Amino acid sequence: MGLPLLLVTLTVSAVVVHVARYWRPFAFVASVGATIVLVWSVQNASIGKFDLLGLSFTFQPLSRDYMLAAMALSGALAIATSFGETRRTLGFLFWSWIVWLVALLVDDFVVGVFAWAAGLAVMVIAMEPRRMRRVGGAAYFLVLIIIASALLLLGHRFAQLYPLTPDQISLLETSILFLAWGLGLLLAMVPFMLWLGPMADETPLPIIAVLLGLGQPIGLWLLYELIGQYPRLNELSNLTTIFQVGGISAILVGGALCALERRAARLMSFAALLALGFVFMDLGRNSLEGITNAVLEMFARALGLTLMAASITVAREIENRLLNYVAIPVFILGAMMLAGIAPGIVLATRWNLLLELEATDMRLFYLAMLATAGVLIGAARFILSWLDQLGPQPDWEEEFVPPASIPDFQMPLLARARSSARRRVSDFFARMVESLPSPLRRVFGGVSREWRTAAGILLLIVLGGFVLYFNVTPASWYARALETTQQMTFLR
């Protein structure tokens, strides 16, 4: 499949999911269908070069693997969202990927930054301000996107001009200053992480998972693409030191904030900050092994956030005791992925780094361990409050009792058309079921009542099962990450 066709597929999938959100079964089917189609499309996308308007677009192996993971995780979050009463944000789990795909493919830093920022701005539209017309986390996040993009463009311009004065590195240093400032703002490096909490307050959980778990790493991809064009950025600057200092401060601050937090959205954001700190530390090692570990850490971070967001979303939307008992272990698994203690490859990469810290500075090692404990404390407090709220609930969903219907003539035209279409579809299925033999009719009746619970449990089991598989097959994942990382331009 060519790259333009992949972009078209992505756009069509986003449109279909966005439109299908009005009726829950359609939203569910569209989300499942879009996930399968997109994963298949990315898997079969060509890696050949494609030129348009003087720009080159290439699918590098690492970016293809990243897109594969992104489509699968975004799809899982879309399925989880489709069970809810309000499904306004469903399409936004895919919209941003249209421009983020451009950011991953294009060989131009400027276009990449604009595409990344546009994707983040689209995410702002999925947010829900807490006060009408008042600025809050969503508005400030928009401001940050613009300011950070401006700083990245200035940094790029300085890097572009450096070859004119190769004997002086002041242009290079200024470039790194602006790049670190811009990326630091959007990646929430300490002390620029103050926007994380207010933003989380106004953002649905699946959107947070996509934004932090999958959207943020694109900035690092753009930075390394730029380093591929101007290797001196890495060779003659203190970029690795910036990564290490930023990493350790993110670990400490993220862990401390997690320990104090009980709200799911903030807990996820701060736990993601801690995990990002370890990614920075790995990148700061400036070696192939470090970058490979960072890639695995980023994947584990996205996976952990997806597990947490999906489990809470499904459990909140479907009131069912059994489902809650499945969701809680999945949430714990997600928190363990972010804390880096899920046994397997995540623990191995994290421990590798911690051992290095222990060898260089014992105090930092203990502080990092304490910060990890902070995530676990925060997660434990959240689970306790979750269990407190598990009061008397039906074992299975109660039979749906339709609300008193509003007379058609009181509805707006569009709502009337939608209601009529929905009624016709329901009548059609009801007639079909009536024509079936009695045992089959009972099965269909049960499925129609409990399909949300069954599908929710299935989704959580699949996600949890995948994480266990990911952790118990470390060799294949590490080999894959190593193979794709080696092919990055600046390493070649």
Next chain:
Amino acid sequence: MPSLDDLARAFAAVSAIELLAGLFVSVLVVMLIPDWRLSLAALAAQYFFVAILLSALIPLQIAAVRLIAGCLVAVMFFVTARRADARPRRQSQARARIQWSDEPARGVFWMNLPFRMVAFVLVILSVIALSGQFVLLSAPTPFWVIGLWLALGGLMTIALTRDALKLGMSLLFFTSGFGVIYLSIDNSLLIYALLVISDLVIALAVSHIATVPTQSEGRRRGEA
């Protein structure tokens, strides 16, 4: 129908002093005056003056694209402000009937007028100090000064306001200032086109933030 020649004549009729004064007053209005209508007029005027300024760097017909984008942004904000204005009016009428709430309407700014005037003076002093001491990659002085003025004025207004629409206008002042500075050091049409597109995306996002229904009362997003 007006042609490009007419536009060129209109641009030429504005002297450098008028251009500087126009941009000075635009920032002053958006930073000090809470009324959205005046702020919107200042935003539109800013787009006009920046288009004149940019016509010194890029061809006139391309500079005019920014003017068109400015008109679209102004229309978007006008519709948004009218819609957002209509809701509180309806709500206040409902409140007047029910008499449940006596909550006073909150202002557009966090701070009162004297404080904002001090902030305005601070922006002026910052621009004078920065433009006197630094030059970014040999950017021509007028572009550097005007770019700084718009960017810093926009940033200060963002810090002062609590109204989403005003924040959006300030953000567009910032992007205009950044655009002037960046285009004076890198005369790239790609950057220019992307900046124009980003202005429209910003306006779209701000319009959404200003009009979207708020979260359900009493249950904060992310709470268990």
